[in-house]
Amino acid sequence: MNEPFVLFSTSHLLALLLLVVASLLLYVFRHSLRHRPLGRSIVRYTLAGLLATSEAVLDIWNIIEGAWSPKYTLPLELCSLTLLLSIIMLLTKNRLLYGILFFAGIGGAFQALITPNLGYAFPHIRFYQFFTAHILIILASLYMTWIENYKPTWRSIGITMIFLNLAALLVGITDHYLGANYMFLMHKPSTASILDFLGPYPVYLLAEEGIALLIFIIMQILFFVLPGKIFRAGKSRSHSAI
Template sequence: MTDPFVPYSASHLLMLLSLLAASLLLYAFRYRLRGSPGAKKLLRLFLAALLAVSEAVLDAWNIAEGTWNPRYTLPLELCSITLLLSVVMLLTRGRLLYQILFFAGIGGALQALFTPNLVYGYPHIRFFQFFIAHMLIILASLYMTWVENHKPTWKSVGVAMIFLNIAAFIVGVLDYVLDANYMFLMHKPSTPSLLDVLGPYPYYLLAEEGIALLFFALMQLIFFVLPEKWRRKSALRGPSAM
């Protein structure tokens, strides 16, 4: 019998370290991949296939266990939505989807990885499916950034926020119709999460909006604005130092 999931246990930390290692490897080999169209295409399709398989595994497990239920297992959670859109993004290299997924995909998946809404611990199949799927969502957008050389702008932050609100509206309607709680729009999850410190319903939904906007802005600053300023300063200092 599999033990229940324990946050920040050795297995949880190992998954987080695996994401860090995979991200560093992708960053380290970004120029080599850019210079090899064949390798770049192979990696892009491989990531897309892994994302699709991870979602298929979840559906197959729910069907096999007899737990498939439209109230709980439709792909209407934010990470399920961004996972499926990540597949489309990788296949099409779409810039509009990238603008959304760099922020909404990475932001949502990171929150899930650090505060998992997960019952099953290592080595249950759901443990591996959960962490692999969320890591792949992040790696898909990092691939588009570091290998395909896509870059979001400040306008992209607004695009991502608009997407989140449209998605929340549609999912909220479906929650009402199905008596469900996708995206935790009706109440908080039963497991510990960031929502626990954001106040009662519905105030935590408003707090989420502010946190998402702040987090997206910080991502834009850390990944793009500040490095670009540093590169410009370095370029200006170069000739004068010679």
């Protein structure tokens, strides 16, 4: 019998630590990789390959277990969509996709990592697949930011909100016809999540909109606005000292 996943258990915390370590390594070696085209290509294609592998592993496991169903296992969750789009972004270096995935990919995957909708504990294959996939979604956008030197704009936040609402509309239609609950548009997940604090259906859907927008604005400020101001202030002091 499979052990149920326990929120903030040792294995959960170690998985979160892995995200932190992997992100720090990517940041520490950013300058080195920027000046090594071959190294950049290896990291970029490796991330894309691992993302594709993680999705394939999930589909194969569902088929083997007899759990595959259009009602439950189509890639229509937000993180499934951003995973597939992250592969395309890495392969094509598409700036429009980057602007969307920096916010929707990192924001969505990070929330999923904090409160996983997961029924299997370590060392089940679904535990490995879930955390690997979501960590890679975040690393894909961080790679494009720190290594390829891409930067989203304030306009990217608006485009991301449009993308999320269009995706919700299309997925919501699919949910209606399949009797499914992709993106939790029909009801909350059975496991603990941030949605538990956002009110009943459909109030939590509207609250999600506001929270997403707020998170995207905070991300833009923390990743780009404040570092830019600190850099300019430091540069100004250096010139003044000369």
